[in-house]
Amino acid sequence: GNSVTQMEGPVTLSEEAFLTINCTYTATGYPSLFWYVQYPGEGLQLLLKATKADDKGSNKGFEATYRKETTSFHLEKGSVQVSDSAVYFCALNPLGGTSYGKLTFGQGTILTVHP
Amino acid sequence: DGGITQSPKYLFRKEGQNVTLSCEQNLNHDAMYWYRQDPGQGLRLIYYSQIVNDFQKGDIAEGYSVSREKKESFPLTVTSAQKNPTAFYLCASSTLQGEQYFGPGTRLTVT
Numbered sequence: 001g002n003s004v005t006q007m008e009g010p011v012t013l014s015e016e017a018f019l020t021i022n023c024t025y026t027a028t029g030y031p032s033l034f035w036y037v038q039y040p041g042e043g044l045q046l047l048l049k050a051t052k053a054d055d056k057g058s059n060k061g062f063e064a065t066y067r068k069e070t071t072s073f074h075l076e077k078g079s080v081q082v083s084d085s086a087v088y089f090c091a092l093n094p095l096g097g098t099s100y101g102k103l104t105f106g107q108g109t110i111l112t113v114h115p
Numbered sequence: 116d117g118g119i120t121q122s123p124k125y126l127f128r129k130e131g132q133n134v135t136l137s138c139e140q141n142l143n144h145d146a147m148y149w150y151r152q153d154p155g156q157g158l159r160l161i162y163y164s165q166i167v168n169d170f171q172k173g174d175i176a177e178g179y180s181v182s183r184e185k186k187e188s189f190p191l192t193v194t195s196a197q198k199n200p201t202a203f204y205l206c207a208s209s210t211l212q213g214e215q216y217f218g219p220g221t222r223l224t225v226t
Contacts, residue, residue: 041220045217046216089157102148
Protein backbone atom coordinates (compact mmCIF):
# COMPACT_ATOMS: atom_id res chain seq x y z
CA GLY A 1 0.00 0.00 0.00
CA ASN A 2 0.88 3.66 -0.02
CA SER A 3 2.65 5.26 2.91
CA VAL A 4 4.50 8.41 3.93
CA THR A 5 7.15 8.55 6.63
CA GLN A 6 8.35 11.82 8.13
CA MET A 7 11.19 12.44 10.50
CA GLU A 8 10.28 12.34 14.16
CA GLY A 9 9.72 15.65 15.85
CA PRO A 10 9.66 17.99 17.47
CA VAL A 11 12.32 19.96 15.66
CA THR A 12 13.60 22.97 17.57
CA LEU A 13 15.72 25.61 15.82
CA SER A 14 16.99 29.11 16.40
CA GLU A 15 15.87 31.88 14.10
CA GLU A 16 17.84 32.02 10.82
CA ALA A 17 18.92 28.37 11.09
CA PHE A 18 18.68 25.96 8.15
CA LEU A 19 15.70 23.62 8.15
CA THR A 20 15.37 20.11 6.77
CA ILE A 21 12.36 17.88 7.42
CA ASN A 22 12.79 14.46 5.86
CA CYS A 23 9.95 12.72 4.03
CA THR A 24 10.10 9.36 2.28
CA TYR A 25 7.26 7.56 0.59
CA THR A 26 6.12 4.21 -0.71
CA ALA A 27 3.80 4.14 -3.68
CA THR A 28 3.35 2.36 -6.97
CA GLY A 29 3.28 4.33 -10.17
CA TYR A 30 3.87 8.06 -10.27
CA PRO A 31 2.35 9.84 -7.29
CA SER A 32 2.08 13.58 -6.78
CA LEU A 33 3.75 14.87 -3.61
CA PHE A 34 2.74 17.71 -1.31
CA TRP A 35 3.81 19.58 1.79
CA TYR A 36 1.13 21.10 3.99
CA VAL A 37 1.55 23.40 7.01
CA GLN A 38 -0.81 23.66 9.98
CA TYR A 39 -0.68 26.56 12.43
CA PRO A 40 -2.14 26.04 15.92
CA GLY A 41 -5.90 25.65 15.91
CA GLU A 42 -6.20 26.01 12.13
CA GLY A 43 -6.73 23.84 9.09
CA LEU A 44 -3.96 22.71 6.76
CA GLN A 45 -2.56 25.02 4.09
CA LEU A 46 -0.93 23.74 0.94
CA LEU A 47 2.70 24.86 1.06
CA LEU A 48 4.13 23.36 -2.11
CA LYS A 49 3.75 20.45 -4.51
CA ALA A 50 5.54 18.41 -7.17
CA THR A 51 3.90 16.19 -9.75
CA LYS A 52 6.79 14.33 -11.40
CA ALA A 53 10.33 13.18 -10.76
CA ASP A 54 12.95 15.94 -10.40
CA ASP A 55 10.28 18.62 -10.05
CA LYS A 56 11.10 21.22 -7.40
CA GLY A 57 8.21 22.79 -5.52
CA SER A 58 8.83 26.11 -3.83
CA ASN A 59 6.88 28.69 -1.86
CA LYS A 60 7.65 31.29 0.83
CA GLY A 61 11.32 30.28 0.91
CA PHE A 62 10.54 26.58 1.35
CA GLU A 63 11.67 24.05 -1.25
CA ALA A 64 11.32 20.32 -1.87
CA THR A 65 12.54 18.18 -4.77
CA TYR A 66 10.76 15.02 -5.94
CA ARG A 67 13.46 12.33 -5.92
CA LYS A 68 12.13 9.12 -7.42
CA GLU A 69 15.42 7.23 -7.06
CA THR A 70 15.40 7.73 -3.29
CA THR A 71 11.56 7.99 -2.97
CA SER A 72 12.00 11.21 -1.02
CA PHE A 73 10.55 14.73 -0.86
CA HIS A 74 12.51 16.51 1.87
CA LEU A 75 11.41 20.00 2.90
CA GLU A 76 14.12 22.67 3.24
CA LYS A 77 14.36 26.33 4.11
CA GLY A 78 17.56 28.30 4.26
CA SER A 79 16.68 30.64 7.12
CA VAL A 80 13.69 29.96 9.37
CA GLN A 81 11.68 32.58 11.23
CA VAL A 82 9.68 32.40 14.44
CA SER A 83 6.55 32.64 12.30
CA ASP A 84 7.45 29.30 10.65
CA SER A 85 6.64 27.48 13.89
CA ALA A 86 3.90 25.02 12.94
CA VAL A 87 3.23 21.37 12.12
CA TYR A 88 4.36 20.22 8.68
CA PHE A 89 2.74 17.30 6.84
CA CYS A 90 4.09 15.46 3.83
CA ALA A 91 1.44 13.80 1.64
CA LEU A 92 1.06 11.90 -1.60
CA ASN A 93 -1.69 11.39 -4.15
CA PRO A 94 -1.08 7.92 -5.57
CA LEU A 95 -2.98 8.73 -8.76
CA GLY A 96 -0.64 11.55 -9.71
CA GLY A 97 -1.69 14.87 -11.10
CA THR A 98 -4.67 13.83 -13.17
CA SER A 99 -7.15 12.46 -10.67
CA TYR A 100 -8.73 13.31 -7.34
CA GLY A 101 -7.30 10.36 -5.47
CA LYS A 102 -7.12 10.02 -1.70
CA LEU A 103 -4.16 11.71 -0.07
CA THR A 104 -1.94 9.66 2.22
CA PHE A 105 -0.44 11.84 4.95
CA GLY A 106 2.63 11.46 7.10
CA GLN A 107 2.24 11.80 10.84
CA GLY A 108 3.38 15.42 10.89
CA THR A 109 6.52 17.11 12.22
CA ILE A 110 6.30 19.85 14.83
CA LEU A 111 8.69 22.74 14.19
CA THR A 112 9.45 25.29 16.89
CA VAL A 113 11.66 28.26 16.07
CA HIS A 114 13.09 30.36 18.93
CA PRO A 115 14.18 34.00 18.59
CA ASP B 116 -12.87 35.11 -1.96
CA GLY B 117 -13.12 31.40 -2.76
CA GLY B 118 -12.64 28.97 0.05
CA ILE B 119 -14.03 26.40 2.45
CA THR B 120 -16.05 27.31 5.51
CA GLN B 121 -16.74 25.08 8.47
CA SER B 122 -19.10 25.91 11.24
CA PRO B 123 -19.12 26.18 14.11
CA LYS B 124 -15.46 26.48 15.15
CA TYR B 125 -16.18 24.94 18.57
CA LEU B 126 -18.99 22.52 19.33
CA PHE B 127 -19.98 20.94 22.62
CA ARG B 128 -22.38 18.03 22.98
CA LYS B 129 -23.52 15.57 25.56
CA GLU B 130 -22.75 11.89 25.10
CA GLY B 131 -25.52 10.06 23.26
CA GLN B 132 -26.47 13.00 21.03
CA ASN B 133 -25.96 13.14 17.29
CA VAL B 134 -24.28 16.27 15.98
CA THR B 135 -23.86 17.62 12.45
CA LEU B 136 -20.80 19.55 11.30
CA SER B 137 -21.18 21.91 8.38
CA CYS B 138 -18.81 22.21 5.41
CA GLU B 139 -19.38 24.54 2.46
CA GLN B 140 -17.09 25.36 -0.46
CA ASN B 141 -17.32 27.89 -3.28
CA LEU B 142 -14.27 26.67 -5.18
CA ASN B 143 -16.39 24.69 -7.67
CA HIS B 144 -14.53 21.51 -6.71
CA ASP B 145 -16.19 18.19 -7.39
CA ALA B 146 -14.42 16.22 -4.65
CA MET B 147 -14.82 16.78 -0.90
CA TYR B 148 -13.39 15.01 2.13
CA TRP B 149 -13.76 14.73 5.90
CA TYR B 150 -10.80 14.03 8.17
CA ARG B 151 -10.39 13.53 11.86
CA GLN B 152 -7.30 14.76 13.70
CA ASP B 153 -6.42 13.75 17.26
CA PRO B 154 -3.78 15.52 19.36
CA GLY B 155 -0.27 14.82 18.12
CA GLN B 156 -1.50 12.64 15.30
CA GLY B 157 -1.88 12.87 11.57
CA LEU B 158 -5.10 12.98 9.60
CA ARG B 159 -7.44 10.04 9.21
CA LEU B 160 -9.98 9.96 6.38
CA ILE B 161 -13.61 9.50 7.43
CA TYR B 162 -15.59 9.89 4.18
CA TYR B 163 -15.07 11.35 0.76
CA SER B 164 -17.23 12.26 -2.20
CA GLN B 165 -16.19 12.78 -5.79
CA ILE B 166 -19.59 13.71 -7.16
CA VAL B 167 -22.99 14.84 -5.96
CA ASN B 168 -25.18 12.07 -4.50
CA ASP B 169 -22.25 9.70 -4.18
CA PHE B 170 -19.75 9.13 -1.37
CA GLN B 171 -17.38 6.46 -0.11
CA LYS B 172 -16.16 5.36 3.29
CA GLY B 173 -12.66 6.24 4.30
CA ASP B 174 -10.50 4.52 6.86
CA ILE B 175 -12.58 5.29 9.98
CA ALA B 176 -16.21 5.66 8.83
CA GLU B 177 -17.84 3.75 11.70
CA GLY B 178 -20.06 6.00 13.77
CA TYR B 179 -20.20 8.75 11.12
CA SER B 180 -22.55 9.55 8.24
CA VAL B 181 -22.50 12.08 5.40
CA SER B 182 -24.66 13.40 2.59
CA ARG B 183 -23.82 15.17 -0.66
CA GLU B 184 -27.00 16.70 -2.03
CA LYS B 185 -25.28 19.77 -3.44
CA LYS B 186 -21.86 20.26 -4.97
CA GLU B 187 -21.06 23.01 -2.47
CA SER B 188 -22.02 21.18 0.70
CA PHE B 189 -20.80 18.04 2.46
CA PRO B 190 -22.14 17.84 6.05
CA LEU B 191 -20.82 15.25 8.49
CA THR B 192 -22.97 13.74 11.24
CA VAL B 193 -21.22 12.29 14.26
CA THR B 194 -23.62 9.73 15.67
CA SER B 195 -23.94 8.37 19.18
CA ALA B 196 -22.36 5.15 17.87
CA GLN B 197 -18.97 6.86 17.55
CA LYS B 198 -17.04 5.70 20.61
CA ASN B 199 -14.56 8.59 20.89
CA PRO B 200 -16.05 11.57 19.08
CA THR B 201 -13.99 14.30 20.75
CA ALA B 202 -11.53 15.48 18.08
CA PHE B 203 -10.68 18.19 15.57
CA TYR B 204 -12.60 17.68 12.31
CA LEU B 205 -11.30 18.99 9.01
CA CYS B 206 -13.16 19.30 5.73
CA ALA B 207 -11.35 19.59 2.40
CA SER B 208 -12.09 19.85 -1.29
CA SER B 209 -9.79 19.09 -4.17
CA THR B 210 -8.93 19.93 -7.72
CA LEU B 211 -8.68 17.27 -10.42
CA GLN B 212 -4.90 17.47 -9.92
CA GLY B 213 -5.33 16.15 -6.41
CA GLU B 214 -4.47 19.32 -4.46
CA GLN B 215 -6.64 19.44 -1.40
CA TYR B 216 -7.74 22.69 0.20
CA PHE B 217 -8.81 22.65 3.82
CA GLY B 218 -11.32 24.52 5.92
CA PRO B 219 -10.46 26.00 9.34
CA GLY B 220 -11.77 22.98 11.23
CA THR B 221 -14.37 22.29 13.92
CA ARG B 222 -13.28 21.22 17.39
CA LEU B 223 -15.91 18.88 18.82
CA THR B 224 -16.00 18.09 22.52
CA VAL B 225 -18.38 15.44 23.81
CA THR B 226 -18.84 15.02 27.55
